[in-house]
Amino acid sequence: MRWLEGSPERYDAGMRLLTFGRIAKLHAAVAEAAVAAPDDRVLEIGCGTGAVTALLQGRGAHVTAIDQSPEMLEQAQRRPSGKSAAPVEWLEQTAAEIDRLPTAAYDSVVLCLCLSDMSSSERAFVLRESALRLAAGGRLVVADEVRAPRGWRRATQRLWRIPQACLGWLLVGSLSRPLPDLAGEIRNAGMHVTRARAWMLGSLQLVVAERRP
C-alpha cells in the first residue's frame, strides 16, 4: 500500500487498523508458504517495514529484500532479528529492476501487498521476471488486496473503499486498487497456481504458485 509509505513509522499501525488486525495472520501465512526448509533462499520484493522479512528470517531463510523507499528500508533494518538469523541483503531498487538479479537463484519469491500499487504492465513484467528468478521447484508467494467475490462481499468492499480512499488521500495523496484477477495474472506469467486462501470477505488473498516445467 503505497499510500502509507509516506510515513513508514505509521505504516504497521495503519495496516493493522485497515485490516482489522488480520495483517499479522497474513504475514505469518506468507512466511510459512515461502520457507519450506531452513536455509531456503528467499527474494522479497517490496519489503516495506520488514514485517515479513523478520518472519522469513525467523524461519531460517536467507533473505534478499528489496524496496524502492529508503525510509522504508531504514525502518526495516531497525527491526530486531534473532541472534542466529542469517543477515538480510537489503537492496534499494524498484521491483522492475529484479531482472538484474540472478536467474534460477531463489527457492521462493515473495510479493506481499505491493502488486496492487503497480500498473498492469508493471505487474506482468514483475511476475514474469519473478518466475525466472525461481530455482527448480521454487514457489511464488503473493498476498494482496483483490476484488472480493460478487454479491454482498463485493458491495461491502466498495463501501469500505470510500473511507479507505479518503484516509489514503489525506495521508500522502495516493491510492492503491484491488487486483481484479490475481490468480489469472500469475497464470499468465507462466506459473501454476497450487494454493489460494482469502481473508476479510475475500478482499485479501494469498496465492502460492510454482513455475510450469
Add this chain to the structure above:
Amino acid sequence: MSATSGYAISWLRDGFLEVLQTAFRLFPWPTEAGLRSVGRPDASSPVLLTGNYDLTVRRLIRALKGCDVWLVVAPSGGINVWCAAAGGHLTTHQVVTALKTSGVADKVDHRRVILPQLAATGVLGLDVFRRSRWRVRFGPVSMIDLPAYLAAEEKTDSMRRVQFSLSDRLQMAVMWAAPAAVLLGGISLWVEPAWAIPLTLLAIAMSIGVFTLYDRLGNARRWILMATSVALAVGITVVAGGDAAAIIAAVAAPVILTAALTFDYTGSTPLEGGSHFEERKWNIVLDKDRCEGVFRCWEVCPEACFEKLEDQRKVELQHDERCIRCGACVVQCPKDALFFEDSDGARIEPEVIRRFKLNLLGERKVDAG
C-alpha cells in the same frame, strides 16, 4: 452507435472530466500507467514521459495534436508532474519502472526520453541512464511548447521559465474555490440555509482575489486580505439587514477562508518557495570552485536564476532572489556544486536533497546533519 454520436459522447465525457478535475484538482486523479501512441509514431519517433495524472495526460495528448510520438505514462500517484516530483511520487524509480515495463523499448530503435522540465526536482537523469540505459533530456516547462520544441529540438529561454498566467491563476482559484464552496455551502445549508449562497460566493471571490492579487500586496498581504474581506462581508450583511448571528458569520467566514487559502500558497503557485515552512530559512549556494560548466542547473531552473559564463565554463547564480527552493539544480548537478545553506552556515548536502527532498512541496524532511 454512429461515429457522430460516439464522438459527441466522448466530447461530453472529456468536457465533464475537464471541469470536475480542474475544480477538484487537490485530489489525485490517477490514470493507468503505461504506453500510449499519439499520432502515428514509428521506431524513430520521440519518446515523451509524464506522470499518471489524468488531467495532464488528456491535455498533453490534445497539445500534441499533429505530432507523432510515443507517450510513456509513469506511475506518479495520480498527481501532477511538479507536485509528484517534489513530493517523492515521481522519482528516478518511477521513471525507470515505466521505461522498463511499458514496452516502449520494443517500439523504438533509440534510447532517448524527454521528461517535463519540472520533473527535474525528483528525477535524477544520470541515474536513469545508469539503471535503464535511457538518456534523459528535460523538455519545456509547459506542454503547450512541446510541438515547437520537438520541431526545433531545442529549448528557447521562454520554454525554460515557469509562468503563472491569468489562466493558471484562475485554475488555482477554482481549485481552492470549489472545495471551499462545497464545504461552506454544505455547513450553511445545515446551520442556516439563507447563508449558503452568500458564503459560496464569498469563497469564490476570495479564491480569485488570492490568486490574482495576493502576490502583489507586499508583506502585510495576509492581513490586508483578511481585513478587506471581513469589511466587505460585514458591510454587505449590514446593508442586507442581517442579524447578529449573520454578522458573526460574516466575520468568521473570511477569517477562516484567509487562513485556509493562504496556508499553503507556496504549494499552489510558482511564485515563491518556503512559505511559512522550515525550508524558507535555507538558501541556494553555488560553490564556484566545483562548477565545471555542465550547465544542467541552467537547463532545469524554472526561474532562470543562473547565467552561463561560457568563456569560463562556469555558471553564475545571478538571480538567487528568484529561487523558489525547488531543488532541481541541486539534484541535477553532477559536480555537487550546489547546496542549501542557512544563515548560521548549516548545510544540506546534495545527496540528502536527492534522497529526501527539500523543496516547495516535498516531504519537508530536513536533516542537515
